[in-house]
Amino acid sequence: MAPLSSADTETATRPPRHREATLYAPLAGASARTALPESAPVGDAASLLAALREQALSSYEAAELPVWRRSGFWTTSFAPLDLAALEVHHHEPAAADGADVPLPQAAAKRLPERARAGRIVQLDGSVISVELAESASAQGVRLCSLEQAAAEGSEAFHRHYSQRLTSDRNKLEAANAALWTGGAFLHVPAGVVIEDPFEIVSVLGSAGSAQHARVLIVGDRASEFAVHEYTLAEDFEGQALHTEGFEMYLSDGARCRLAHFQDLGPGEVYDATTRVVAVGRDAFCHWLPALLGGHLVRQHLELAVTEPGGDMAFRGIFFAEDAEMFDMFAVDLHEVGPSGGDVHWRGAASGSARASMEGLIKINPGAQQSHTYLQIHTVMLSPKARIDAIPSVLVSADDVSASHGGSVGELDEDVIFYMQSRGLDRTAAVRVLVEGFFEPVLGELADEPLEGVVRAKIAEKLAAARAEIEAYAAGR
């Protein structure tokens, strides 16, 4: 991709404006594995990984930092990132028993006290602790660093690693595939049902840190489990980078509730993340990313029904404040039918924040009897905030239903007055309004501790924007 400079106005060297859906369509469901040369030795986990890293490294070295120019006002540019100044920071892992490792501050502040099935924590480039409940371990659940899974020659790793992630679409995706360290691997064997969630935590520790996180989760036939991923950063000034390649594969009849709490703090933190969830035959995933902080956040989130009978509920929340920029692309991909889908995102922006939320329903040829719906609702809390909500539908089958809806709104002064007339002050009224706005999605977490974490962060964002929200109201 051509570099952008301020003097550069030549259309020939400048990426055209586009919708993400247009770029994505021909690549849907692609895998870096298919691009490997036939001669590559891929007979075991370690050699497969080495071959994929090598392939990704050449993409990484060839590419410039990505710039996406979108319709309307939007350009997402990682060009200001001084990549050469960033390093992967390493930390001492915990003692073998994994006990008594203090959580990084950002994690200690956010993670709820609760029952859990396991927890893996990565600080910058290193996994610093892994714990797994005995009951889960006894049923054959494996939770470890992804490095370890590869080194041990895990069959699930060999079967699934990078099965649906590419490594050549842009420099940061390639960086992740080539350079990831630590990582998280969770394998839930067939028939195993675990009620408490597994927590996968990554924390950026300081300015100057580049964290390339990688997650592989495999749920075998008829397994049932929940995963909460926390992507966090300490409070620092200066540049840092989080890249992530996340993939989850659910086999026949598996069921998973997957949620993400993403808050990369007030620093100049760049986030380039790709997450793919593949739902197999008669499997189900309830997926809810909550994207709540970062200087520039670029996320590609893809939920694919890959076998007949797969079903999913794809929920999402985002809230950009201050000068944050979020660029999100959520895909509801139906490779086969019959399949079900339901996508419902809600987002807010305050300050001079910008958010672009593109949602795509894609139904492949032959995916008959796919039924899905996409809705995006947004609210702008200040006159300078901008949200672009773009739904797209690409359908290549004729016996399906796919539609979309949504709304773009501002704070309704009549509703605020109504609440004030009942005794709530303006700040409380705005908070009730915004929390109520998120509630239809937030309530679906069906997990009180995690809901509390998300609510607290939303409340913090509202408190920070208080003065400006009041000024906005007074000016209207």
Add this chain to the structure above:
Amino acid sequence: MAELEIRDLHVRHEDLEILKGVDLSIDKGEIHALMGPNGSGKSTLANTLLGHPGYEITQGAIIFAGQDITEAEPHERAKAGLFLAFQYPVAIPGVSIANFLRMAINAKRDEPIGVKEFRGQLETAVALLDVDRSFTSRPLNDGFSGGEKKRAEILQMAMLAPDIAILDETDSGLDIDALRTVAEGVAKLHKSQGLGALIITHYQRIFHYVTPQFVHVMLDGRIVLEGGEELVERLEREGYDQIRQEHGAVV
């Protein structure tokens, strides 16, 4: 001095002078009726009393419980004991009636209300308004019918126990059963809590269930006629035109 004193109130809304000098006093335990045709300024008065930012007071004062609240924020007026039952209650998606009421009650208190106490109050209010207990779990006014919205208004009034309530056309759009429930609810609160009320309406029928001691007629931003219960019947019989002719010189 009466609990609520409105003195020579002039109000502008969207560059139009709507109220042109309104004087009105309402004491605790008194039921007042404010009647008048569409556009006479009744809803403007209601919104202004609670401090809606879209209504600008250009002259006059509002005194409540001995305090000048002409410039007070809406929530301060509510805390002082004023209540407005809205003509068009707005929806608050995602917030149940019960949760909203808990917030509103706690906003008036130093210590949050206890679970048991709250539940007791809610059950009493639910019985008064003849609604199902599950009603209070629904998001406030979201997808409510006209009758449900008005019931929800009176339910909030019962829970918040104001000294003076303004009911802005609470009777409009209600079928006869809903009207009776709502009006009898007001009458009971009047009796049990000593509620004072300003009932704004076009019609006589709500006064079959709750009897006003004072009746005020508003035309073109002024109160032009005042009297007792008998005035309601006269209005029903003669309409506003007759009064407009008699008081045309004032307008």
